[in-house]
Amino acid sequence: MKISAIKGFADILPGEIETWQFVEEKARAVFALYNFSEVRIPIVEKTELFSRSLGETTDIVEKEMYTFADQDGKGALLTLRPEGTAGVVRAYVEAELYQTEPVRKLFYLGPMFRRERPQKGRLRQFYQIGAEALGRGDPFVDAEVLLLLRDFFSLVGLDGVILELNSLGCVQCRPRYRKDLLAFLKEREDKLCPNCRRRMERNPLRVLDCKEEACREATRGAPSILDYLCQDCRDHFETVQQLLRDSGVDYKLNPRMVRGLDYYCRTTFEWTSDRLGSQNAVAAGGRYDGLVEDLGGPPTPGIGFAMGVERLVLLLGAKESRQAPRPDLYVACVGSAARSWVIPAVHKLRQKGISVEMDGEERSLKSQMRRADKLKAQFVLIMGDEEIKTGKGILRHMDTKEQLEVSLRGLEEALLARKVSH
C-alpha cells in the first residue's frame, strides 16, 4: 500500500536540500555579523497565544490555524505555530530574559503551519527564517534589521528584491487615522467584498490589504496613514529612511501596506520580488512595541521579520555549486579478501575526515566504476586479491585520469596530500 504525504506538506529531498542548507548557512552567517543569537521554540503552543497576539480578526486566526484539543481530558486547545514571533516573545517573557539583559536579538529557523490553499511557493507546512530584536525602540535598530536583510540577499546572490516601507503609527496617532479611514470605507461599503464588510468596523486597516480587485478599486483614494503620523512617529520614520539612504539601500514607500497582523506599529516593511507573481513577499515584518506587554511582560519595544524559505529556494533555483557533496574516495572491491579488508580500512579513513563510498554487493568491476562515476568520486581505489597480497594499490583521479601507486598503509597520507575536497 502506497501512502502519500498530506496535501500542502512536502518532502525536501537531496537535489533541493543543498539550496536549503545554503540559505540556512548564509542566514546564520549574517545573523552572527549582526550579533543575533539562535532560539528554538516549540512547534505547538496554546491556541490563545496566537489568537491574542495576532488578533482575532486576522486571516490566520479566523481560518488558517491547525488547532486541536489536547487529549488530557481537559480539552485544552493547542495550535501548530502559524508564525514565530508570538512564540519568541512568549519565551522572552516566560524566561524573564529582560531581567538580565532587556535587549535581546534572537533568530529562529523552522517549520510553520497554516491551512492555506496550497500553491507554488506556499505550502501548509512552510519554513521560515525569522528574527526579533527586543528591548529597543529606536529607529537605528529598525535600520539595522533592514540592512541585515539587504546583506542576506546579497550573500545568497538574490537580486531584484525591492524594499517597500510604511509606518503604521502608534497608539497616539493611529486612532485618528482609523476613524477617518472607517468613515471613508463606510461611504463605499456596498462596493467592498463580504469579508471586508464584515471586519471593517473592527479592523478597517485590513481593507487596504485585501486582494479583491473590487476592494482595491474602491479604496484607491483612501486617506494615507503617512499623513496622520504624530511628531514622534514622523521623526522615527524619517530617521529610518535617512539611515537607509545613507547606507545606499533603495526603498519605496507604500502607505497601503498594513501587514496582516494586529500587533504591528510604526515601521513595517516587505521585501518583494517581481518574479514571484501575486505572492511576491520574500521577507516581511515590522515593529510591535505593545506585544511583549500584551503577553504579560514589562513594556518592551520590538521589531522583527520572517522570510519564507520555499520562496527563497524557488528564486535561487538549483545551482551546480550547491549540489550534494561528492565522496573523496570510492573503493571498488573484487574478491573476498578485498571485501574483508575494506570495512575496517574505510572506517579509519572516515575517522580522518575522508569521505568514502563503496559497494557491499558482489558487482562487477565495471558496474562499480560506473557508480563511482555517477557519484562523482574524486578518487577510485581498485582492490583485488593482488592488492591485498602486495599491500599496494592504484589510486585513480577521476577527473584527470592520473594513476598513482600507493601503499595501502599510506593511503590516508596520499589522499590528504592530494587535498581531498571537503
Ligand SMILES: [Zn+2]
Ligand atoms: Zn504616533
Ligand SMILES: [Zn+2]
Ligand atoms: Zn475585500
